[in-house]
Amino acid sequence: MQNKIEELLHEPLVVINVGLKGFAESLEQQEVEVVQIDWVPPAGGDPEMIDLLERLL
Amino acid sequence: MATGFIVRKNQYYDSVFLMGVNNRLSQIQGVQQTAVLMASEKNKELLVNFGLHGEEIESAQPNDLIVTVIAETPQIVETVLANLDQALISQEASAPASHLHSLEEGLVEKPFANLAAFSIPGEYVYREAMKALEANLNVFIFSSNVPLEEELKLKQFASEHKLLVMGPDCGTSILGGVGIGFANVVRNGTIGVIGPSGTGLQEFTSQVHNAGYGISHAFGTGSHDLSDEIGGVTTLMALDALETDEQTEVIAIVAKPPGQKTLHHLVARLKNCTRPVVACFLGTPPEDVNTNSGILWARMIDDAVLSAIQVSGKRESTPGIQLTETEHGLARQTRAKWSSEQCYLRGLLAGGTFCHQSQQILLEAGIEVYSNAPLKPQYKLTHPDHSYKHTLIDMGDDAYTLGKPHPMIDGTMRKQRILAESYDPSVAILLLDFILGYNASMDPVGELLDAIVEAKQRMQQHAGDLAVVASICGTQEDPQELDLQAKLLQEAGVILFHSNAKASLFCCELLKPAKEV
Incomplete structure (x- = not known):
């Protein structure tokens, strides 16, 4: 079985794009399977709250 | 001048x-001036x-979300802030929102x-990228300002x-033909390439294509990968991958x-690579490295x-x-048009590697x-906005891009700087780069053309001429079309490479001392 890096080189890309939409659009133009995530900082972007949430979940 | 701002709670873009x-x-x-930005600490x-x-x-x-406005009157400031919702709606209509908001939902x-x-x-990258790695995904990180210890x-x-x-x-990166x-x-072809810099890889891959050859894979590794703190972890892994890739016949770094x-x-x-290796570390081979190692060294x-x-x-x-x-x-003819005052080069570059x-x-x-990004400390400018003698500016440097779009996406900052340089009668040469491809500006030349023409006209009014020398990085297959962009430059009298x-x-050649000419 090929490892994940070899898969990257030899299998069709399937991409999760987190952030700028343009990156997903350019992949779509190249007929790559891609899903767009409109990312938002968790817990209002407060690092202490993010840590707390991660520990709770 | 009047200023004003508003803060909108929990509106992230x-x-x-x-x-x-x-x-x-x-x-x-x-x-x-307006500034529309998220309220990060920076x-x-x-x-x-x-x-x-x-x-x-x-x-x-x-x-x-914070929106700030500087305008001629307080009424105009009010009008702008009152128009914010309409601007947000119009922008949303041009780029429909996704219903997914986290990596977990994407998985x-x-x-x-x-x-x-x-x-x-950058401050959120470690947490999110680690989640992706734990889910057994490879990762591409465009974000900058990630602490080195988190990268490691x-x-x-x-x-x-x-x-x-x-x-x-x-x-x-280009993986299996996908950019x-x-x-x-x-x-697509047989040449594999690895590099920390985006523009370095773009220049290499475009030139290979334009020469009629092709790329197997191009691995971007990130600008700090070859620092001693990181130790080239990704570069070495990419090398392993290319060495065992059947399609790749030669590997360039x-x-x-x-x-x-x-x-x-x-x-x-x-030295132990089983494929031929070309190494270009921008300069002569390092002095303390054995050059008889079978590696093909390249200066540029x-x-x-x-x-x-x-x-x-x-x-x-x-x-x-x-x-x-x-x-x-052409160099001789160009020099002959300069006034007696004109003698300095000013380069305004969007690509860090080009600078x-x-x-x-x-x-x-x-x-x-x-x-502003000198090769030797003694050539550091006191202030990036103030050119001194021969000056080359990396316009993609953090000082210019914090809270503003990179010059590869938007030419506004370079346009302003071209015009500013044209008021200095000692400037003889303007060096520019134009970078095409996915996600770059759809008309990088068009954005700067008026400023180039105006700058040339200003120098001509002072009995001189501004030599505008430019390079263009891209291919005819790029969304912007190389020939179309090149034609615009040539019609404006730009000397294009x-x-x-x-x-x-x-x-x-243009700057050769007069006695050598």
């Missing part, structure tokens, strides 16, 4: 979206520098994903789990000079392209890049050149 809103608001009559510092502060801004959180939608790409603020932890985890981390601060990030449309420890480690690995990106093509195409070796007789003649390579070529020709190295050599 990405930087490109905000740039679109900013453009809409700044077009309202009477507006001098952006709040930026606002303080603009003279905007107060309890409301200080207490704003990273998820809060549910695409359980067989093999790559996660991140372009989010991500790369060590990835290495232990046989996953690849391209980045942080990675602009470009990720800022990539050009190039032919194109990078700024690596850290000393990393260089020795890397050279030892390259163009030399690396030629070497890779010779090996791949099994062609006879050709001489390195040099100017033709016609180009020497580095141009300095290297000028310094090797004995021309001292100052910069298809490589930054060649444009830089031409500048050296």
Whole structure:
């Protein structure tokens, strides 16, 4: 079985794009399977709250 | 002048979206400047520098939107702020929102994903990218400002789990013919390439394509990968991948000079590579490295392209890049149009690697050149906005891009600087680069054309002429179409080259002391 890096080189890309939409659009133009995530900082972007949430979940 | 601002709680948008809103608001009559940004700590510092502060801004959180306006009258400020909702709605209509907001939701939608790409603020990258690695995904990180210790932890985890981390601060990769990030449309072929810099990879892959050859894979590794702190973790893993890839016949590495420890480690690995290797660390081979190692050393990106093509195409070796007789003649004609005052070069470059390579070529020709990103500390500019003698500016430097779009996406900052330089009667040459490809501006030349024409006219009014020398990086298959962009430049009287190295050599020829001419 090929490892994940070899898969990257030899299998069709399937991409999760987190952030700028343009990156997903350019992949779509190249007929790559891609899903767009409109990312938002968790817990209002407060690092202490993010840590707390991660520990709770 | 009147100023004003508003803070909108819990309205988060990405930087490109905000740039679109900013453009809409700044077009309202009477507006001098607008800033539309998220209330991150860095952006709040930026606002303080603009003279905007107060309890409301200080207490704003990273998820809060801040809009600031400087305009001719308080009424115009009010009009702009009242138009914010309309601008947000219009921008949303041009880029419909996704219903997914987290990596976890993405994994549910695409359980067989093999790559996660991140372009989010640097302070959140470690947490999100680690989640992707733990879900057994390779990672591409465009974001910059990720602390080195976090980059190292991500790369060590990835290495232990046989996953690849391209980045942080990675602009470009091409995997199996698919361009990720800022990539050009190039032919599939047998040349593999690895590099920390986006523009370095774009120049290499475009030149290979334009010479009729093709790329197997191009791995972006991130701007810090070859530092001694990181030790080239991704570069070495990419090398392993290319060495066992059946399609790849020759491997090139194109990078700024690596850290000393990393260089020795890397050279030892390259010497044992079972495929031919071309190494370009922008400059002569490092003095303390054995050059009889079987590695083909290249001083500039163009030399690396030629070497890779010779090996791949099994062609006879050709001489390195040099100017033709016609180009020497063009240099003589160009110099003859200068006034007695004109003597300095000003380079305004969007590509960091281009700024580095141009300095290297000028310094090797004995021309001292100052910069905001100098090759030697004694050539550091006191202030990046104030050129001194021969100056090359990396316009993509953090000082210019914090809270503003990169010059590859939007030409506004370069346009302003071109016009500013044209008021200095000692300026003789303007050196520019134009970078095409996915995600770059759709009309990089068109954005600067008026400023170039105006700058040339101003110099002509003072009995001189401004030599505008430019390089263009891209292919005819790129969304912007190379020929179309090149034609616009040539019609405006720009002296155009298809490589930054060649444009830089031409500048050296223009600056030759009069006695040598």
